[in-house]
Amino acid sequence: MDFVILTAEPIAIEDFLQRAVPSPDCGARVWFEGVVRNENAGERVAGIFYQAYAAMAERELKKILERAKAKWPLGSLGIVHRTGHLKVGECSLLVVVQAPHRKEAFAALQFVIDTIKQKVPIWKKEFYEKTGRHTGRWQEPSVWEQ
Amino acid sequence: MAALNVRILLFAGLRERLRKDKISLVLPEGTPAKKVLRMLFKDEGEADRIGKCLLFAVNETYVGPDAVLRDGDELALIPPVAGG
Numbered sequence: 001m002d003f004v005i006l007t008a009e010p011i012a013i014e015d016f017l018q019r020a021v022p023s024p025d026c027g028a029r030v031w032f033e034g035v036v037r038n039e040n041a042g043e044r045v046a047g048i049f050y051q052a053y054a055a056m057a058e059r060e061l062k063k064i065l066e067r068a069k070a071k072w073p074l075g076s077l078g079i080v081h082r083t084g085h086l087k088v089g090e091c092s093l094l095v096v097v098q099a100p101h102r103k104e105a106f107a108a109l110q111f112v113i114d115t116i117k118q119k120v121p122i123w124k125k126e127f128y129e130k131t132g133r134h135t136g137r138w139q140e141p142s143v144w145e146q
Numbered sequence: 147m148a149a150l151n152v153r154i155l156l157f158a159g160l161r162e163r164l165r166k167d168k169i170s171l172v173l174p175e176g177t178p179a180k181k182v183l184r185m186l187f188k189d190e191g192e193a194d195r196i197g198k199c200l201l202f203a204v205n206e207t208y209v210g211p212d213a214v215l216r217d218g219d220e221l222a223l224i225p226p227v228a229g230g
Contacts, residue, residue: 034230050229051157051158052229053155053157053203053206053222053224055206056203056206056207056222057229059206059207081229092230093229093230113230116229116230117227117228117229117230118227119227120227120229121157121203121222121224121227121229122227122228122229122230123157123158123225123227123228123229124228124229125158138158138159138162138225138228139228140158140159140199140225140226140228
Protein backbone atom coordinates (compact mmCIF):
# COMPACT_ATOMS: atom_id res chain seq x y z
CA MET A 1 0.00 0.00 0.00
CA ASP A 2 1.21 3.53 -0.80
CA PHE A 3 1.30 6.20 1.88
CA VAL A 4 2.58 9.71 2.59
CA ILE A 5 2.56 10.86 6.20
CA LEU A 6 3.86 13.90 8.02
CA THR A 7 3.79 13.32 11.75
CA ALA A 8 4.81 14.96 15.02
CA GLU A 9 4.81 11.51 16.70
CA PRO A 10 7.84 9.18 16.84
CA ILE A 11 7.94 7.03 13.68
CA ALA A 12 6.98 3.45 14.57
CA ILE A 13 9.09 1.77 11.91
CA GLU A 14 7.71 -1.75 12.31
CA ASP A 15 4.13 -0.48 12.01
CA PHE A 16 4.90 1.26 8.73
CA LEU A 17 6.76 -1.74 7.34
CA GLN A 18 3.61 -3.76 8.04
CA ARG A 19 1.49 -1.07 6.44
CA ALA A 20 3.44 -1.47 3.18
CA VAL A 21 1.82 -4.97 2.96
CA PRO A 22 4.11 -7.49 1.25
CA SER A 23 3.15 -8.03 -2.37
CA PRO A 24 3.57 -11.53 -3.90
CA ASP A 25 4.92 -10.13 -7.18
CA CYS A 26 7.64 -8.10 -5.43
CA GLY A 27 10.99 -9.76 -4.81
CA ALA A 28 12.58 -6.66 -3.29
CA ARG A 29 11.60 -4.70 -0.26
CA VAL A 30 14.02 -1.95 0.81
CA TRP A 31 13.74 0.90 3.25
CA PHE A 32 15.69 3.88 4.45
CA GLU A 33 15.71 5.42 7.91
CA GLY A 34 17.07 8.93 8.28
CA VAL A 35 18.35 9.29 11.84
CA VAL A 36 19.47 12.33 13.85
CA ARG A 37 23.26 12.19 14.08
CA ASN A 38 25.29 13.45 17.06
CA GLU A 39 27.71 15.55 15.00
CA ASN A 40 27.62 18.07 12.17
CA ALA A 41 30.52 20.13 10.79
CA GLY A 42 32.60 19.43 13.87
CA GLU A 43 29.92 20.35 16.44
CA ARG A 44 28.25 17.97 18.88
CA VAL A 45 24.55 17.93 18.02
CA ALA A 46 22.04 17.43 20.85
CA GLY A 47 18.90 17.36 18.68
CA ILE A 48 17.06 18.78 15.70
CA PHE A 49 13.81 20.70 15.40
CA TYR A 50 11.99 20.02 12.12
CA GLN A 51 9.48 22.60 10.91
CA ALA A 52 7.22 21.98 7.90
CA TYR A 53 4.83 23.91 5.71
CA ALA A 54 2.60 20.92 6.34
CA ALA A 55 -0.04 21.24 3.61
CA MET A 56 2.48 21.89 0.87
CA ALA A 57 4.98 19.35 2.21
CA GLU A 58 2.32 16.63 1.94
CA ARG A 59 1.48 17.72 -1.59
CA GLU A 60 5.14 17.69 -2.62
CA LEU A 61 5.67 14.27 -1.04
CA LYS A 62 2.68 12.92 -2.98
CA LYS A 63 4.11 14.36 -6.21
CA ILE A 64 7.43 12.62 -5.52
CA LEU A 65 5.55 9.37 -4.86
CA GLU A 66 3.67 9.70 -8.17
CA ARG A 67 6.86 10.51 -10.09
CA ALA A 68 8.67 7.50 -8.65
CA LYS A 69 5.74 5.21 -9.48
CA ALA A 70 5.65 6.55 -13.05
CA LYS A 71 9.40 5.97 -13.43
CA TRP A 72 9.69 2.44 -11.99
CA PRO A 73 7.25 -0.50 -11.75
CA LEU A 74 6.87 -0.36 -7.99
CA GLY A 75 4.63 -2.60 -5.93
CA SER A 76 4.29 0.09 -3.27
CA LEU A 77 5.95 3.19 -1.90
CA GLY A 78 5.58 4.72 1.55
CA ILE A 79 7.08 7.95 2.89
CA VAL A 80 6.91 9.16 6.52
CA HIS A 81 8.55 12.41 7.65
CA ARG A 82 8.75 13.57 11.23
CA THR A 83 8.29 17.13 12.53
CA GLY A 84 9.01 18.77 15.89
CA HIS A 85 11.89 18.19 18.32
CA LEU A 86 13.95 15.03 17.76
CA LYS A 87 16.77 13.70 19.90
CA VAL A 88 19.93 12.06 18.61
CA GLY A 89 19.09 8.58 17.34
CA GLU A 90 15.44 9.32 16.54
CA CYS A 91 14.12 8.60 13.04
CA SER A 92 13.33 11.71 10.96
CA LEU A 93 12.47 10.01 7.67
CA LEU A 94 11.30 6.57 6.62
CA VAL A 95 10.95 5.50 2.97
CA VAL A 96 9.72 1.98 2.17
CA VAL A 97 9.86 0.64 -1.39
CA GLN A 98 8.63 -2.66 -2.85
CA ALA A 99 9.45 -3.66 -6.40
CA PRO A 100 9.74 -6.85 -8.47
CA HIS A 101 13.56 -6.57 -8.47
CA ARG A 102 16.22 -4.93 -6.30
CA LYS A 103 17.59 -2.69 -9.05
CA GLU A 104 14.46 -0.57 -9.40
CA ALA A 105 13.78 -0.74 -5.65
CA PHE A 106 17.17 0.81 -4.81
CA ALA A 107 16.94 3.33 -7.68
CA ALA A 108 13.49 4.50 -6.58
CA LEU A 109 14.61 4.75 -2.96
CA GLN A 110 17.58 6.94 -3.91
CA PHE A 111 15.39 9.12 -6.14
CA VAL A 112 12.80 9.67 -3.42
CA ILE A 113 15.35 10.67 -0.77
CA ASP A 114 17.28 12.99 -3.11
CA THR A 115 14.10 14.70 -4.31
CA ILE A 116 12.76 15.17 -0.77
CA LYS A 117 15.96 17.04 0.07
CA GLN A 118 15.51 19.34 -2.94
CA LYS A 119 11.78 20.01 -3.06
CA VAL A 120 9.83 19.43 0.13
CA PRO A 121 9.26 22.52 2.34
CA ILE A 122 10.69 21.16 5.58
CA TRP A 123 13.43 22.91 7.54
CA LYS A 124 15.68 21.85 10.37
CA LYS A 125 17.23 23.73 13.23
CA GLU A 126 20.14 22.06 14.96
CA PHE A 127 20.75 22.35 18.68
CA TYR A 128 24.19 21.75 20.10
CA GLU A 129 25.44 20.24 23.32
CA LYS A 130 27.48 23.32 24.22
CA THR A 131 24.70 25.89 23.72
CA GLY A 132 21.67 23.89 24.89
CA ARG A 133 18.08 23.70 23.80
CA HIS A 134 17.42 27.42 23.47
CA THR A 135 20.10 28.36 20.97
CA GLY A 136 20.03 26.56 17.66
CA ARG A 137 20.92 27.17 14.05
CA TRP A 138 18.73 26.78 10.97
CA GLN A 139 20.40 24.80 8.22
CA GLU A 140 20.18 27.56 5.63
CA PRO A 141 22.16 30.66 4.57
CA SER A 142 22.61 33.14 7.40
CA VAL A 143 21.68 36.11 5.21
CA TRP A 144 18.55 36.99 7.19
CA GLU A 145 20.13 36.50 10.58
CA GLN A 146 22.30 39.61 10.29
CA MET B 147 -7.11 49.96 -9.45
CA ALA B 148 -8.39 46.98 -7.45
CA ALA B 149 -6.54 45.95 -4.30
CA LEU B 150 -5.44 42.40 -3.49
CA ASN B 151 -5.57 40.81 -0.08
CA VAL B 152 -2.66 38.40 0.19
CA ARG B 153 -1.48 36.30 3.11
CA ILE B 154 2.28 35.83 3.41
CA LEU B 155 3.59 32.69 5.18
CA LEU B 156 7.03 32.71 6.77
CA PHE B 157 9.20 29.79 7.85
CA ALA B 158 12.46 28.86 9.56
CA GLY B 159 15.04 31.64 9.90
CA LEU B 160 12.86 34.14 8.07
CA ARG B 161 10.04 33.55 10.55
CA GLU B 162 12.40 34.24 13.44
CA ARG B 163 13.93 37.23 11.69
CA LEU B 164 10.52 38.92 11.25
CA ARG B 165 9.07 37.46 14.50
CA LYS B 166 5.86 36.43 12.72
CA ASP B 167 4.59 33.30 11.03
CA LYS B 168 2.15 35.11 8.76
CA ILE B 169 1.48 38.62 7.56
CA SER B 170 -1.56 39.98 5.72
CA LEU B 171 -0.83 42.59 3.04
CA VAL B 172 -3.03 44.70 0.78
CA LEU B 173 -1.24 45.00 -2.55
CA PRO B 174 -1.93 46.78 -5.82
CA GLU B 175 -3.19 44.71 -8.73
CA GLY B 176 -0.40 43.17 -10.82
CA THR B 177 2.06 42.76 -7.92
CA PRO B 178 4.60 39.97 -8.62
CA ALA B 179 5.67 37.60 -5.82
CA LYS B 180 9.22 39.01 -5.62
CA LYS B 181 7.92 42.53 -4.93
CA VAL B 182 6.66 41.41 -1.52
CA LEU B 183 10.25 41.20 -0.23
CA ARG B 184 10.68 44.93 -0.86
CA MET B 185 7.66 45.51 1.37
CA LEU B 186 8.87 43.27 4.18
CA PHE B 187 12.45 44.56 4.14
CA LYS B 188 12.82 48.30 3.87
CA ASP B 189 16.45 47.99 2.78
CA GLU B 190 16.35 47.12 -0.94
CA GLY B 191 19.79 45.54 -0.87
CA GLU B 192 18.71 43.27 1.95
CA ALA B 193 15.46 42.37 0.15
CA ASP B 194 17.39 41.47 -3.01
CA ARG B 195 19.98 39.46 -1.10
CA ILE B 196 17.28 37.46 0.67
CA GLY B 197 15.37 37.05 -2.60
CA LYS B 198 18.32 35.22 -4.12
CA CYS B 199 18.07 32.51 -1.46
CA LEU B 200 14.29 32.03 -1.54
CA LEU B 201 11.72 30.19 -3.59
CA PHE B 202 8.09 31.26 -3.78
CA ALA B 203 4.93 29.17 -3.54
CA VAL B 204 1.40 30.37 -4.19
CA ASN B 205 -1.43 28.30 -2.73
CA GLU B 206 0.98 25.43 -1.99
CA THR B 207 2.57 25.28 -5.46
CA TYR B 208 6.03 26.56 -6.44
CA VAL B 209 5.95 29.59 -8.75
CA GLY B 210 8.61 31.82 -10.27
CA PRO B 211 9.50 35.20 -8.71
CA ASP B 212 7.57 37.07 -11.42
CA ALA B 213 4.28 35.22 -10.81
CA VAL B 214 1.51 37.80 -10.47
CA LEU B 215 -0.47 37.58 -7.24
CA ARG B 216 -4.26 37.40 -7.14
CA ASP B 217 -6.78 38.38 -4.52
CA GLY B 218 -6.95 35.77 -1.74
CA ASP B 219 -3.62 34.16 -2.59
CA GLU B 220 -1.45 32.61 0.08
CA LEU B 221 2.19 33.34 -0.74
CA ALA B 222 4.80 31.26 1.07
CA LEU B 223 8.42 32.43 1.18
CA ILE B 224 10.42 29.20 1.06
CA PRO B 225 13.97 29.31 2.46
CA PRO B 226 16.34 26.56 1.24
CA VAL B 227 14.73 23.31 2.35
CA ALA B 228 16.47 20.80 4.61
CA GLY B 229 14.19 17.80 5.04
CA GLY B 230 15.33 14.21 5.29
